[in-house]
Amino acid sequence: MRPRPPRSPYRTPLLALMLLAGLCAGALAAWPALERHFLTRAAVRDEATLRLVTEVLRGALGRTEALPALIAERPILARVLRNPDATGLIPFANEQLRLTALSLDVSDVYLMDREGTTLAASSYRSERSFVGENFAYRPYFTDAIGTGVGRFHALGTTSGERGYYFAAPVLDGTEILGAVAVKITLDRFEDAWAQSDSTVAVYDTANVIFLSDRADWRFRSIGPVSELAVERIAATRQYPLTAVSALPLRREALAGGLTRATLETPEGRESFVLQEGLIAAAGWRIAVLTPAGPATAQAAATLGLGGLIVALGALVAAFFGQRRARLLERLEAQRSQHALLESRVRDRTRDLDDANRRLRAEVEDRRAAEERLRRTQAELVQAGKLAALGQMSAALSHEFNQPLGAVKSYAENAMTFLDRGRTAEARDNVGRISRMADRMATISQHLRNFARRPKDHVGPVPLRAVVEDAVEIMQARLNRSGVSLRGPDWPNAPVWAMGGRVRLQQVLVNLLANALDAMDDDPAPVIEMALEDHGDTLALRVRDFGPGLGDADLPQIFDPFFTTKDPGRGLGLGLSISYNIVRDFGGTLTAGNAEGGGAIFTVTLRRAAPQTQETAAE
Structure with a gap:
């Protein structure tokens, strides 16, 4: 047997070095993939954090997004924007906004006019109050005025705090008066x-x-x-x-x-x-x-x-x-x-x-308040009509007594003519008696219609018939005052407008009564009525030739309990009730001064398609 050659003394160290080199090479080759694997695992563990952060921020923004539009519906804000110099309005609005910010747990709530100047703010007590500051350069203001929704995030130039801003326009009808902004902090x-x-x-x-x-x-x-982003950051x-x-x-x-x-x-x-x-x-x-x-x-x-x-x-x-x-x-x-x-x-x-x-409780409270307001308005309308009937009672008594006296005279004459065999003259007197009875029945029918409670239905009404009924109701007072009533000039075709016959009649009676009151001292009073056709709308104007309305009275002429009459001659509810009645019809009631003197009130109603009398709204 051939002897085994001796093992080289360098074989083991060489194998060890080769194994070590192989391990190092394998480690270097496996390192990038192994590191990526663990980096991916670490990122997967933080996916929950990313989802949580995203949903929490989205929820905070979504919860606040609807607040400006709800706050903008408050009537006090429109009144402040309409009359920012009125005594007491700004302090009241400031406190309302402060309480709102506290209850909603938001940083700031503030009101800006159309130029971007802050009129009222929840921060009015603090040293860094927003009141008087102009934010027209902020996109949330321009977007709220231009598109109806404004949102923006920025570092506050007044407070020095980072925040997210939501804004909505303050509307009066369809007119944009300003904007309300709500700021939340995300620190x-x-x-x-x-x-x-x-x-x-x-x-x-x-x-x-x-x-x-x-x-x-x-x-x-x-x-x-x-560069465009830098310019935008600088501008805003x-x-x-x-x-x-x-x-x-x-x-x-x-x-x-x-x-x-x-x-x-x-x-x-x-x-x-x-x-x-x-x-x-x-x-x-x-x-x-x-x-x-x-x-x-x-x-x-x-x-x-x-x-x-x-x-x-x-x-x-x-x-x-x-x-x-x-x-x-x-x-x-x-x-x-x-x-x-x-x-x-x-x-x-x-x-x-x-x-x-x-928010749901506040919405329900608002609905209940609106329902109470409608019921109260209906009661005030009825009370106003009964009060108007009371004011017209003396004149109406004269209107009934005069025909009754004539009826008695004609009846006695008819008996005399019958005794003498003069049948033709007797028949003529009986005819006169019948016409007098018809006149008293017509007056009674108008008063009965005027005094009854109207329905809430809004629909087509014959505008000319409503005006003539209102004039007929006021005829006794018009005759007693010696008023010259001019117009309106009616077209040949019937004119129909959207409204309620009895309630619209109440509005016109109130406007005629106010015109008479304005010309108490005029020896030859004149009232002018005019009808203007604007296509989809109809404007009925009632003008007197009295002293007119003062500049300070015009902004509040339709406010409840505001009156320019002497004490004891009215509660100041007539025009306020009339304003709300016309608004319920989808129309407008405006006041102003006419050229040449006197006040002019304009009732604008939507035009309705021609109807039959049976389908007309009460």
Whole structure:
């Protein structure tokens, strides 16, 4: 047998070196994929954080979006915008807005006129009050005035606080008088984000970070900022331009739509796994940056573990025991963090439910108040008509007594003519008696129609018949005052308008009575009535030749309990009731002074298609 050649003394060290070189080469080849794997796992764990942050911010914005439109419906705001110099209106509106901001848990609520100047604000007590400030340069104001909805996020130029602004127009009918803005602050979310290991940054379409749990990132850009965006930021004063600078962030694409971001700072290098979400309505992108250090450490540990398994099999059991302990600790921390996040979600949801309940209760209260207002208006209309009948009682007594006296005289003459056999003259007297009876029946019918309670139905009414009935009701007083009533000139075809016959008759009786009151001292009073056809609408004008309306009286002429008459001659409810009646018809009642003197009131109604008398609205 041939003897075995002796083993080379260099064989074992060479094999060891080759094995070590192979292990190093394998480790270098496996390292990028292994690191990407752990970075992806770390990002997957933070997907819940991204969804939670996105939904919480979307919920906060959605909960506040409807508030400006609801607040803008308050009548006091339209009155402030109509008459900002009226005594007591601004302080009352300021306090109302302050209480509203407290009850809705928002930062600020304020009212701006059409030029963007703040007239009233919830912050009127603070040193940084918005009152007197002009925000016409803010997009939320211009969008609210132009399109009806305004929203914008910016650093407050007065308060110095970051916030999100919602705005809605204040309308009076179809006229835009100004805008209401509601501001909310989002700083409290940053405090919650700071308790997480990950970094959260919210940036806008200009790539400028608006919210972040890292204060040194705020107003820095996470990407390039275009010149157009810089000009827009400067024009709207959205951010301080001195603070807008680019973060030295370098990006590298990973699998699954993830990005590895590396930040170079004087303090050192920071590496993250970046994933993004979108809130389209606000124009925001939400970035959650998971620190890459733990994932890189896990990859290195895993690679080292493989090497230790091959090189140091004896330490495998101890290594896996330590790794299991770390994993259990990490899982426990994750469970604790998940429980904390769930608790915060429940708290936020409970707050949202409470706010929704308060809003529903406020809507129900508003509906009940409107129903009470309608019932009260109907009662006031009826009381006004009965009061008008009382004022006309003396004149109506004269109207009935005169025909009755004539009837008696004609009856006695007819008897005499019959005794003398003069049948023709007797028949003529009986005919006169019949016509007198018809006249008294007509007056009685008008009064009965005028005094009854109207229905709430709104429909086509014959405008000429309504005007003639109102004039007939007022005829006794018109005759007693010696008034010359001119017009209107009616067209040949019937004129129909949308309304209620009895209620519209009450409006015209009230306007004629006011015209007579305005000319009490005039020896030859004149009332002019005119009808103007504007196609889809009809305008009926009632003009007197009295002293007219003062400039200070015009803005409040339709307010309840406001009157220019002497004490004891009215409660100041007639024009207010008439204004609301015409508005219920979908029309308008306006007042002004006519050229040449006197007041002129215009009732504008929607035109209706011709109807039969049986289908006319009461």
